[in-house]
Amino acid sequence: MAGSNELYSPVMSDALVILGAAGIVIPVFNRFKITPVIGFILVGLLVGPFGLGRHVFEHPWLTHISITDPGGLDIFAEFGIILLLFSIGLELSFGRLWDMRRMVFGLGMMELVVIGSALTFILAAIGQAFAGAVALGLALSLSSTALVLKITNAATPVGRAALAMLLFEDIALVPIIFLLGALAPHASADGMGNLIHTLLWGAAVIAGLLVFGRYLLPPLFAQAARTKSPELFLAASMLVVILASLLTAAVGLSPIVGSLIAGLLIAETEYHSEVEQIMEPFKGLALGVFLITIGMSIDLLVVWEYLYSILVATVGVILLKAVVTGVLLRLMGARRGTATETGILMSSPSETTLIVLSAAATAQLIQPGTNQFWQIVTAIGLTVTPLLSMFGKIAARRVDQVEAPHHPAETEDKPSTIIIGFGRVGKLVADMLTRHDRPYIAIDTDTDFIADGRAQGYNVAFGDAARGDAMERLGAENAAAVILTMDVPVTAQRIVRKLRQQYPDLPIIARARDAEHAALLYRAGATHAVPETLESSLQLSEAVLVETGVPMGPVIASIHEKRDTLREQIMEQGGLAEKPALRSGVLTKDRETPGAAQ
Secondary structure, three states, X not given: OHHHHHHOOHHHHHHHHHHHHHHHHHHHHHHOOOOHXXXXXXXXXXXXXXXXXXXXXXXXXXXXXXXXOHHHHHHHHHHHHHHHHHHXXXXXXXXXXXXXXXXXXXXXXXXXXXXXXXXXXXXXXXXXXXXXXXXXXXXXXXXXXXXXXXXXXXXXXXXXXXXXXXXXXXXXXXXXXXXXXXXXXXXXXXXXXXXXXXXXXXXXXXXXXXXXXXXXXXXXXXXXXXXXXXXXHHHHHHHHHHHHHHHHHHOOOOHHHHHHHXXXXXXXXXXXHHHHHHHHHHHHHHXXXXXXXXXXXXXXXXXXXXXXXXXXXXXXXXXXXXXXXXXXXXXXXOOHHHHHHHHXXXXXXOHHHHHHHHHHHHOOOOOHHXXXXXXXXXXXXXXXXXXXXXXXXXXXXXXXXXXXXXXXXXXXXXXOEEEXXXXXXXXXXXXXXXXXXXXXXXXXXXXXXXXXXXHOOOOEEEOOOOOOOXXXXXXXXXXXXXXXXXXXXXXXXXXXXXXXXXXXXXXXXXXXXXXXXXXXXXXHOOOEEEEHHHHHHHHHHHHHHHHOOOOHHHHHHHHHXXXXXXXXXXXXXXXXXXXXXXXXXXXXXXXXXXXXXX
């Protein structure tokens, strides 16, 4: 019995509550197309110490459905932010980050300085001591990396602008903490020396990560890929992000700096898509824990007691940040809709606001009551961030007076063809696409094929189409076609069936071993299945006819006719009627897709 009680500890109870919350919140909110962000915050509000946890002593059974140790979740919440920054690094690259340098250190710096100065002036004007006003101004000027980048898409103009500002804020967090320490009433005189010491050691650690990571990570992930073990891939990914975070934290920098660099380094390898896919569930769960801790920090009784002041402060901060951010973006040339949406999206306070507020309270720059007041304002601001995002999109459309998509027209290139499998057949398909100026991306799980292809200049990366959402990340929804060249019949059928279910209108052309295999592929939903045995026979026949003196025109016509006849027979064998769009091997965009209704 004692062993049972030890097993069912408060930590275990809290873990079960969180997992139960995730199991309910994510599917329910996704069902109604609402971001789970709001759901996690509401769960934190309900099960936290100011919700059901308030009544645990009166009703002990509530222990099983409430959080009994909120402080124990802090490390998991911080880990969620670390994984989020790691995933941001995976979506970037050093080249892309360098291209964004003007926005990061131009727009990002101006946004932080202008908003921080404006808030400092306003708070000082209403009676806050100057040092405390500086601390509050800097804290409230920060925006939520965890929520903003969860809501928006970093490939859009809004996402790029938000990412640039958030990156600078994350970089500036360490100097801000040191500045607050220097402003403290009893600060030591060597505060600036400590800052310089930290920055020097931080620069050395970052340089070491860049050098060693560039040479060590490719062989590490190549070895993990050869094993074809997702568990080993996950272990290698976690090892990299944890080591990088610990190293930057050890020299006084934020651990999120290390996680971002780890992501950037892996983004330079061909394995970044697979790593991002494997890490996604863990990032989502850890981020959910962070959002639950935000909800737990809201005391509704205090909110009700100071409702007017809290609402005025929340609305005031949001309006000021939205206006300043929007104006700065317009000054830098952004269109009105982009400036409007980005300004509103970036207007709420941040999870790092809570860190800066805690540092300011520790440095005795603000009173405990002031700290609690602005913590509640921050928690409410984070809660309404998804609503601000929706309002920002509506406002952007009104400003532009069009229902325009968020993707800029200049980035809309030709849709790419996705080649699954990059052996002999995959290379030949890639060569023909290149010959006719058709973009493509090829994936394979064999690291030797990938290394050989990349050495020859092919656009090939590591990816497993049979698992997870790898095809979604490659843009299958907008792809010109998907070509399966693999010689593994069962896997090919499974991938075809999965793709047809997810993308009913996607052209899927699959390599088949023989007529029987082609029939199975058609039944799974392939648009076109090419049996190797029949095609080799047709090519042999074509060569014989040409060599015996038959003109090329009639030969080609007869070969096409025979191919159509064989295709009809194969599709009848598969229990499907041939669609007109497949005649003579021609694919049309408005065809009816075989197997789409299955």
